[in-house]
Amino acid sequence: MNEIVGSHDLLLVTLDTLRYDVAEELAAAGRIPNLVRHLPGGTWEKRHAPGSFTYASHQAIFAGFLPTPASQGPHPRLFAARFAGSESTADGTFVHDTPDLLSGLAAVGYRTVCVGGVGFFNGRPPLGAVLPGMFRESHWEPEFGVASPTSFEAQVARAEQVVAELPEDQRLFLFVNVSALHQPNWFHLPGATADAGDSRATHAAALEYVDRHIGRLFAAASSRRRCFAIVCSDHGTAYGDDGYTGHRIGHEAVWTVPYAHFFLDPGASR
Numbered sequence: 001m002n003e004i005v006g007s008h009d010l011l012l013v014t015l016d017t018l019r020y021d022v023a024e025e026l027a028a029a030g031r032i033p034n035l036v037r038h039l040p041g042g043t044w045e046k047r048h049a050p051g052s053f054t055y056a057s058h059q060a061i062f063a064g065f066l067p068t069p070a071s072q073g074p075h076p077r078l079f080a081a082r083f084a085g086s087e088s089t090a091d092g093t094f095v096h097d098t099p100d101l102l103s104g105l106a107a108v109g110y111r112t113v114c115v116g117g118v119g120f121f122n123g124r125p126p127l128g129a130v131l132p133g134m135f136r137e138s139h140w141e142p143e144f145g146v147a148s149p150t151s152f153e154a155q156v157a158r159a160e161q162v163v164a165e166l167p168e169d170q171r172l173f174l175f176v177n178v179s180a181l182h183q184p185n186w187f188h189l190p191g192a193t194a195d196a197g198d199s200r201a202t203h204a205a206a207l208e209y210v211d212r213h214i215g216r217l218f219a220a221a222s223s224r225r226r227c228f229a230i231v232c233s234d235h236g237t238a239y240g241d242d243g244y245t246g247h248r249i250g251h252e253a254v255w256t257v258p259y260a261h262f263f264l265d266p267g268a269s270r
Helices: 020-028 054-061 101-107 151-164 200-221
Strands: 009-015 045-048 079-081 094-096 110-115 137-139 171-178 227-232 238-241 244-246 256-264
Touching: 009 054, 009 200, 020 045, 020 200, 020 256, 079 101, 094 101, 101 110, 110 151, 137 151, 151 171, 151 200, 171 200, 200 227
Parallel strands: 009 171, 009 227, 079 094, 110 137, 110 171
Antiparallel strands: 045 256, 227 256, 238 244
């Protein structure tokens, strides 16, 4: 990462609430082709979330604790604050002397931009301002939120605007919290109704919706120079699994998440 930070733009996308099993199934079935063409080997990596709900997980992610590979470690991290005794800081880790990744990247010249999605990024109550307040620039509109059937299209349009307005020599760390997977998501499945509610099938339909538009985000993020991208879930969610519904619980459907990182070359496919 020490060769990448400073020379590349950076993109972090959290597909909020996306379950690993749903992401894996859709990739294998060819239902998310725009994501799959960028996944190493065409598959998601199975990882464990650093938290069971959005706020906790993103606090960890912004401190450099991305989802952990689901295998015996220690696993070297991409980013880390300087911390004595850290077993996951390695020679290739980008180490910063600030308490979080955003300020660490800002210290080396990056413009840090948040395009929020779920309520923890809306900036309205004080709690909703904590995470976006860590960025130099943050954006949120009701059209980006969980209740909007066109949330991701609106988020991508804002990201495109952000990139277009930057000076050419300004390095960018762009973060997008995708709200479309989060409940309610029933409106992404044709024929579904609010009365029937959300299900694993509507969750899958929401991921297909995101896939239809994510090429535009990748194209914008790589429009000025090569971009290093991380796409992952912050946590999963339960749809009746073992009698559980939702997240902020200790269930396999919540703790197991999809992860990938890859390069986007300039002119990445829309």
